[in-house]
Amino acid sequence: xxxxxxxxxxxxxxxxxxxxxxxxxxxxxxxxxxxxxxxxxxxxxxxxxxxxxxxxxxxxxxxxxxxxxxxxxxxxxxxxxxxxxxxxxxxxxxxxxxxxxxxxxxxxxxxxxxxxxxxxxxxxxxxxxxxxxxxxxxxxxxxxxxxxxxxxxxxxxxxxxxxxxxxxxxxxxxxxxxxxxxxxxxxxxxxxxxxxxxxxxxxxxxxxxxxxxxxxxxxxxxxxxxxxxxxxxxxxxxxxxxxxxxxxxxxxxxxxxxxxxxxxxxxxxxxxxxxxxxxxxxxxxxxxxxxxxxxxxxxxxxxxxxxxxxxxxxxxxxxxxxxxxxxxxxxxxxxxxxxxxxxxxxxxxxxxxxxxxxxxxxxxxxxxxxxxxxxxxxxxxxxxxxxxxxxxxxxxxxxxxxxxxxxxxxxxxxxxxxxxxxxxxxxxxxxxxxxxxxxxxxxxxxxxxxxxxxxxxxxxxxx
Numbered sequence: 001x002x003x004x005x006x007x008x009x010x011x012x013x014x015x016x017x018x019x020x021x022x023x024x025x026x027x028x029x030x031x032x033x034x035x036x037x038x039x040x041x042x043x044x045x046x047x048x049x050x051x052x053x054x055x056x057x058x059x060x061x062x063x064x065x066x067x068x069x070x071x072x073x074x075x076x077x078x079x080x081x082x083x084x085x086x087x088x089x090x091x092x093x094x095x096x097x098x099x100x101x102x103x104x105x106x107x108x109x110x111x112x113x114x115x116x117x118x119x120x121x122x123x124x125x126x127x128x129x130x131x132x133x134x135x136x137x138x139x140x141x142x143x144x145x146x147x148x149x150x151x152x153x154x155x156x157x158x159x160x161x162x163x164x165x166x167x168x169x170x171x172x173x174x175x176x177x178x179x180x181x182x183x184x185x186x187x188x189x190x191x192x193x194x195x196x197x198x199x200x201x202x203x204x205x206x207x208x209x210x211x212x213x214x215x216x217x218x219x220x221x222x223x224x225x226x227x228x229x230x231x232x233x234x235x236x237x238x239x240x241x242x243x244x245x246x247x248x249x250x251x252x253x254x255x256x257x258x259x260x261x262x263x264x265x266x267x268x269x270x271x272x273x274x275x276x277x278x279x280x281x282x283x284x285x286x287x288x289x290x291x292x293x294x295x296x297x298x299x300x301x302x303x304x305x306x307x308x309x310x311x312x313x314x315x316x317x318x319x320x321x322x323x324x325x326x327x328x329x330x331x332x333x334x335x336x337x338x339x340x341x342x343x344x345x346x347x348x349x350x351x352x353x354x355x356x357x358x359x360x361x362x363x364x365x366x367x368x369x370x371x372x373x374x375x376x377x378x379x380x381x382x383x384x385x386x387x388x389x390x391x392x393x394x395x396x397x398x399x400x401x402x403x404x405x406x407x408x409x410x411x412x413x414x415x416x417x418x419x420x421x422x423x424x425x426x427x428x429x430x431x432x433x434x435x436x437x438x439x440x441x442x443x444x445x446x447x448x449x450x451x452x453x454x455x456x457x458x459x460x461x462x463x
Contacts, residue, residue, distance in 0.1 A: 041256035045257065302324040341418065348425050
């Protein structure tokens with residue numbers, strides 16, 4: 001898998017999601033990746049910090065906010081509903097909230113771009129306010145189902161008119177007071193859980209969510225930090241999260257840790273490119289988000305944690321990742337909730353491992369920004385990897401550490417940032433250049449991805 005410096009062409013700046021043409025890119029890789037990187041702020045925490053700060057009374061300060069297009073869509077929506085959201089020249093975001101119950105009627109439709117998290121969580125916020133909001137999005141988001149959120153919010157009294165199939169655009173008429181409910185999640189989804197909890201913020205009484213399978217708990221941690229009366233109880237039926245409504249949130253100073261989903265690309269890159277050693281600083285190590293690390297370690301990856309600490313209520317560490325030969329595993333299905341966004345890059349690691357990796361139990365991948373099971377099966381097949389597709393995952397025959405073939409027809413990113421980035425990482429260990437039809441969606445979550453890749457390659461040459 002040797003060679004020289006990773007090389008991306010044409011230029012590395014991804015376009016904005018709207019109003020310009022696709023940006024194709026060919027990637028060929030040469031040589032080890034070395035250096036220290038700081039990944040963008042965690043996307044899940046960034047979304048929530050803006051929303052909760054907008055519902056607090058007073059000014060909150062947010063450092064390390066992910067400034068990708070998805071999070072900026074959340075910031076624009078909170079401005080549209082009355083909050084003051086500003087970025088200072090020091091990079092710190094300051095939010096003057098309107099208080100729970102104080103959201104204003106937006107003058108125009110809320111354009112969510114490509115962000116499913118923004119859409120589902122904001123639907124929860126609006127549901128218990130006496131306002132009406134129309135949600136729109138790009139072609140990818142408009143194809144994603146919202147029925148799993150529509151169901152519980154309708155039970156709380158919101159009136160929701162969606163496009164066929166429960167999709168965007170949709171109009172949501174909130175109600176105040178809403179009806180508190182007890183809702184058992186039919187699927188493991190932090191977004192659905194959070195939507196119900198956020199609706200419960202302005203609902204008299206106690207709203208409860210029961211999750212049989214634990215999902216990422218950023219909403220619970222952060223709501224408690226903002227002063228909400230929220231409790232979590234472990235029971236044989238699962239976690240029961242209860243929130244008392246008509247809350248008064250207090251402004252906070254939030255430091256957003258690095259996104260483990262973004263860090264995953266460098267974990268896999270360092271693991272599969274011989275001679276590589278990458279330090280990834282300030283990564284969120286919330287146990288509901290570390291499934292990829294667990295899976296890679298099962299495969300033999302060399303991932304060490306340095307300087308573990310608590311930042312803003314979240315466990316954080318620096319990760320030191322060195323190249324190591326990987327072996328195939330059967331990925332435990334119970335890891336799915338803690339690594340659901342990282343499966344595309346895990347599939348790339350599997351393509352380079354010794355043996356046949358089987359990853360199943362990830363039905364949720366079918367309804368992400370793209371059908372990520374089908375998209376990654378198509379992408380890997382295009383560059384010579386043998387793949388078997390299941391309804392809930394993939395089986396991948398690895399190369400045993402030999403270079404991937406590469407070449408083939410151009411990979412379709414499907415307007416999905418994670419498909420685009422995963423395909424680029426696969427190109428780092430391919431004999432022939434790997435071409436991707438459009439890398440512009442990368443801007444939704446990781447605007448500096450390509451600049452970081454170039455810097456890691458330059459470090460390999462001592463420059």
